[in-house]
Amino acid sequence: MKELAAKRRRFGFRRLHILLKREGWDVNWKKLYRLYREEGLTVRKRGGRKRAVGTRTPVAIPQGPIQRWSLDFMSDALEDGRRCRGVNVMDDFSRE
Numbered sequence: 001m002k003e004l005a006a007k008r009r010r011f012g013f014r015r016l017h018i019l020l021k022r023e024g025w026d027v028n029w030k031k032l033y034r035l036y037r038e039e040g041l042t043v044r045k046r047g048g049r050k051r052a053v054g055t056r057t058p059v060a061i062p063q064g065p066i067q068r069w070s071l072d073f074m075s076d077a078l079e080d081g082r083r084c085r086g087v088n089v090m091d092d093f094s095r096e
Contacts, residue, residue, distance in 0.1 A: 001032070005041045012043045062093040
């Protein structure tokens with residue numbers, strides 16, 4: 001079991017159980033798990049999700065026109081099936 005675990009580092013005890021069964025070893029999976037844990041053979045954990053560091057600043061509220069813009073793409077279909085696409089640009093302060 002140690003040799004297989006050394007060759008296949010990403011394999012856990014379940015996969016090692018299958019490999020041992022193929023080689024002719026008839027071992028109970030519970031016993032194999034106990035031996036696996038006693039030998040300290042654990043699959044290395046992969047890195048987790050990267051999280052943002054620090055505090056987030058709130059979005060500034062615009063104090064006058066032409067300070068912040070919103071953009072949106074729209075699509076529609078005409079009666080005859082042709083596509084009609086457009087872009088909407090809006091000033092967040094004056095809503096124009």
